[in-house]
Amino acid sequence: MLKVHDTLSGKLEVFEPINPGAVGMYVCGVTVYDRSHIGHARALVCFDVIYRYLKFCGYEVTFVRNFTDVDDKIIKRAEQRGVPAMQVSEENIAAFKEDMRVLLCEQPDLEPKATEHIAEMIELIGELEAKGLAYESGGDVYFAVDRLPEYGKLSHRRLDDMMAGARVEVDERKRHPMDFALWKASKPGEPDWDSPWGKGRPGWHIECSAMASKYLGQPFDIHGGGNDLVFPHHENEIAQSEGARGCTLARYWLHNGMVNLGSEKMSKSLGNFMTIQHCAAEYGGEALRYLVVGTHYRGPLDFTVERLQEQKKVLDRIYESLARADEALAGAAAKPDAGLIDEHVAAFREAMDEDFNTSRALAALHDALRGMNRYLDAGQLPQAAACREALRRIGAVLGIGTQDPAAYLESLKQQTLSTGDLTAERIEALIAERLAARKSRNFARADEIRDELKAQGIILEDSPAGTTWKTA
Numbered sequence: 095m096l097k098v099h100d101t102l103s104g105k106l107e108v109f110e111p112i113n114p115g116a117v118g119m120y121v122c123g124v125t126v127y128d129r130s131h132i133g134h135a136r137a138l139v140c141f142d143v144i145y146r147y148l149k150f151c152g153y154e155v156t157f158v159r160n161f162t163d164v165d166d167k168i169i170k171r172a173e174q175r176g177v178p179a180m181q182v183s184e185e186n187i188a189a190f191k192e193d194m195r196v197l198l199c200e201q202p203d204l205e206p207k208a209t210e211h212i213a214e215m216i217e218l219i220g221e222l223e224a225k226g227l228a229y230e231s232g233g234d235v236y237f238a239v240d241r242l243p244e245y246g247k248l249s250h251r252r253l254d255d256m257m258a259g260a261r262v263e264v265d266e267r268k269r270h271p272m273d274f275a276l277w278k279a280s281k282p283g284e285p286d287w288d289s290p291w292g293k294g295r296p297g298w299h300i301e302c303s304a305m306a307s308k309y310l311g312q313p314f315d316i317h318g319g320g321n322d323l324v325f326p327h328h329e330n331e332i333a334q335s336e337g338a339r340g341c342t343l344a345r346y347w348l349h350n351g352m353v354n355l356g357s358e359k360m361s362k363s364l365g366n367f368m369t370i371q372h373c374a375a376e377y378g379g380e381a382l383r384y385l386v387v388g389t390h391y392r393g394p395l396d397f398t399v400e401r402l403q404e405q406k407k408v409l410d411r412i413y414e415s416l417a418r419a420d421e422a423l424a425g426a427a428a429k430p431d432a433g434l435i436d437e438h439v440a441a442f443r444e445a446m447d448e449d450f451n452t453s454r455a456l457a458a459l460h461d462a463l464r465g466m467n468r469y470l471d472a473g474q475l476p477q478a479a480a481c482r483e484a485l486r487r488i489g490a491v492l493g494i495g496t497q498d499p500a501a502y503l504e505s506l507k508q509q510t511l512s513t514g515d516l517t518a519e520r521i522e523a524l525i526a527e528r529l530a531a532r533k534s535r536n537f538a539r540a541d542e543i544r545d546e547l548k549a550q551g552i553i554l555e556d557s558p559a560g561t562t563w564k565t566a
Contacts, residue, residue, distance in 0.1 A: 095108060095109075095447060096108070096109040096151065096446075096447045097109060097447060097448060097449055098316075098346055098348060098449050098450070099348070099392060099449045100346045100347055100348075101248060101321075101324060101347040101348070101349050102247065102248055102346075102347045104250070106449060107346065109346070111153065111315045111345075112313060112314070112315055112345060115152070115153060115154060116153060116154045116155075116156075117148050117153045117154070117155045117156070117315045117316065118155075118156050118158075118310035118311070118314035118315050118316070119141075119144075119145065119148070119155060119156070119157050119158070119310075119314075119315060119316040119317075119318065120158045120159075120160075120302070120305075120306040120309075120310055120314060120316070120317050120318070120344070121137070121141045121157070121158070121159045121202075121317075121318040121319055122159075122160065122302055122318070122319035122320075122323055122327065122328075123159045123160045123161050123162065123205070124161065124162065124190060125162040125165050125167055125168065126161055126162065126163055126168065126182070126183045126186035126187050126190060127165065127167040127168040127170075127171045127182060127183075127186060128167075128171065128186060129186065129189055129193070129369040129370070129371055130189075130190055130193050130369065130370050131367035131368060131369050131370065132353050132367065132368050132369075132370065132373060132382065132397060133320075133352065133353045133367065134370070135193075135197060135353075135370050135373075135382055135383075135386060136320070136350055136351075136352070136353050136386055136395055137318075137319065137320045137350050138193075138194065138197060138199055139197060139199065139382075139383050139386040139387065139493070140350045140386065140391040140450075140452075141157075141159075141318050141348075141350070142197075142199040142200055142493065143387060143391075143450065143452060143491065143492060143493065144316075144318070144348070144391075144450055145157045145200065145202070146200065146490070146491045146492075146493065147446050147450060147491050150487075150490075150491050155203070156203050156204070156309070156310060157202040157203045157204070158202060158203065158204045158205075158206065158305070158306065158309045158310060159202040159204075159205055160205070160206050160207070160208065160301065160302060160305050161183075161187055161190075161205060161206070161207045161208065162208050162298065162301065163180070163183035163184075163187065163207045163208050163209050164179065164183070164208055164209050164285055164295055164296070165298065168182050168183055169284055169285070173283070179284075179285050180209075180285070183207075183209075187207075189371070192371075193370040193371060193374075193379075195379075196370070196371075196374040196378075196379030197370065197374075197379045197380075197382065197383050198379060198380055198383055198493045198496065198497075199493070204309050206305045206308075206309065208296065208301040208305070209285075211301065211304050211305050211308065212287045212296065214304040214305070214308050215277075215296045215300045215301060215304045216277075216287075216289050216290070217304075218300060218303060218304050218307075218334065218335075218338055219235055219276045219277055219289075219300060220290065221338040221339075222237065222276065222334065222337055222338050223235070225337065225338065226238070226241060227241050227242060227333075227337045227338070228276055229269065230291050231267040231268070231269075232267050232279065233279030233280075233291055233292045233294060234267055234275055234277060234278055234279050234291075234294075235275070235276045235277035235291055236267070236268055236269070236273040236274065236275055236276060237273055237274050237275075237276055237330065237333060237334060237337075238269060238270065238273055239253060239270055239272045239273055239274070239333065240253065240269075240270050240272075241337075242333050242337050244336075245329070245333050246329065247329075247332070248324060248325070248328055248329045248332055248347060249324050249325035249329050251325065253272065256272055274297065274299060274326065274330055275297035276296070276297050276299075276300050276334070277289060277291055277294050277295075277296060277297060277300075278294050278295055278296070278297060279291075279292060279293070279294045280292070280293040280294045280295065298327070299326070299327055299330035299331055299334060300334060302327075302331050303331050303334040303335040303338075303343070306331075306335070306343070306344075307335060307339070307343075312335060312339050312341060312342075312343060313341055313342040313343060313344060313345055314343075314344055314345070315344065315345050315346060316344060316345070316346050316347075316348060317331075317343065317344035317346070317347050317348070318347070318348040318349065318350075319349060319350075320349060320350055320351075320352065321349040321350065321351055321352065321392075322352060323349070324347075324349055328347065331343060348391075349392065350391045350392065351389075351391070351392055351393045351394045351395060352394055352395070353394075353395045353396075353397050354394050354395065354396050354397065355367075355397055355398075370382070373402070377402055377403065377406045378406065378409075380409060380493075380494070380497070381402060381405050381406040381409050382402065383493055383494065384405045384406075384408065384409050384494055385397075385401065385402055385405045387452040387453075387455075387456055387492050387493070387494065388405065388452070388453055388456055389452075389453055390449075390450075390451055390452065390453050391450055391452065392449070409494070410503075410506060410565070412463060412494070412495050413495065413497070413499045413502045413503055413506075414499075414503065414564065415463055415466065415467055416482070416485065416495055416499040417499035417500055417502075417503055418467075418470065419466055419470060419478060419481075419482045420482075420499055420500070422470055422475070422478065423475060423478065423479050423482060426475050426479075428475035428476045428478070428479045429476055429479070430476060430479040430480040430482075430483050431476045431477050431479070431480040432480070433480075434465075434477055434480035434481065434484070435480045435483050435484050435487075438458060438461065438462040438465070438480075438481065438484035438485075438488070439484055439487055439488065441458040441461065442455050442458040442459070442484075442487075442488045442491075445457070445458055446491070452492065455488070455491075455492060456492065456494070458488060459485065459488045459489065459492065459494065459495075462481045462484045462485050462488065463481070463485060465477070465481045466478050466481035466482055466485065469481060503564065506564075506565050507563075507564070507565055509565075521547065521552060521563055524543050524546070524547060525543075525554065525561050525563065527539075527543060528540045528543040528544065528554075528561070529561065531543070547563070551565055552564075552565065553565070
């Protein structure tokens with residue numbers, strides 16, 4: 095039985111979708127003014143795993159993740175570059191999709207853009223205005239927070255407490271200092287659209303309310319995002335959507351923890367971030383993914399380059415074991431032990447059913463991996479085949495070990511060779527020289543060759559079938 099931690103209730107809740115067998119999930123996407131960083135990767139991978147697991151459990155899932163493609167940051171970046179704001183957005187959407195590819199994330203079912211849903215936002219703002227929850231002031235439109243008694247229920251804050259603890263600039267256009275913009279009057283040179291309140295553009299919060307309800311209806315099952323969005327973004331979404339429509343926005347609210355670099359949250363505003371692009375170029379996207387799934391999604395993730403390097407080495411060993419199994423089982427008439435498959439998958443499901451506990455689920459993957467290696471050592475192929483099948487099923491949800499093992503290891507070799515003076519031909523020549531030295535009992539030279547290669551990141555493995563090599 096799947097249980098999820100709901101931010102709204104603050105408790106672990108049994109997951110029961112509104113429509114049995116179907117799940118609607120909306121996750122806030124990125125503001126496309128720059129390349130995405132590792133902090134974004136945390137949310138993207140976490141909700142990708144949740145999406146995969148819900149499908150694994152048999153649900154028909156509709157996953158919606160938006161693009162914020164009009165925003166102050168996009169406009170500022172466009173001004174700095176001297177190009178249209180939409181050019182900045184489209185370039186970074188293309189870059190984002192490449193980042194998703196290297197992280198091995200599945201495509202959401204829908205990826206709507208804010209600029210393509212202006213009409214829906216205007217309609218929603220009109221509903222709020224008609225109900226007395228929004229007001230126009232100088233071409234801007236604001237949400238009146240003091241008109242909604244439940245404002246603050248997601249972040250568990252009272253309006254008076256928010257005022258006491260906040261640094262709120264005086265804005266004479268607002269009736270209440272905590273009121274937030276639904277529509278912003280246009281300024282020279284900015285993108286704008288016609289509206290009943292004059293030319294302008296939408297506020298940030300209104301876009302998700304409009305797109306979520308359009309594609310998933312209201313209420314829907316899961317709304318997700320980073321825990322930095324709980325207030326004000328998600329709090330304001332609830333206010334807008336529930337104020338306008340008079341019903342719950344989402345049944346469950348799921349929030350992932352932040353990525354920390356030392357004692358600080360990783361973010362662009364602090365300037366302490368590493369892009370997904372840079373990280374993947376250095377260590378591979380799957381290594382970053384492996385690092386993310388190793389920590390429960392709600393907890394903080396402490397990031398260091400050294401830790402990422404360690405995870406990359408673990409991932410390399412996983413692929414070495416998978417390649418070994420695939421070679422041993424190729425063409426073998428070994429019917430997998432069905433009971434053993436079920437045993438490993440059940441341990442995985444038990445972990446994931448406790449609020450998508452990927453750290454425990456990863457332990458289940460490694461249990462199956464160790465079992466597979468033991469059975470291969472013992473020549474017990476049906477059991478080894480069962481573990482290999484369990485690894486396929488578990489890996490398909492976590493997004494770990496899903497690449498072709500032989501191709502992964504070959505790519506690893508080529509990466510190692512490209513960073514040094516060695517070539518594959520040179521390595522093979524040294525292996526041949528070492529074999530000749532051993533045959534002539536010149537063991538000192540044979541050991542010298544092994545050590546020389548090891549110092550350059552090349553490990554030799556001897557077997558009755560001959561000598562092979564791999565990267566360290």
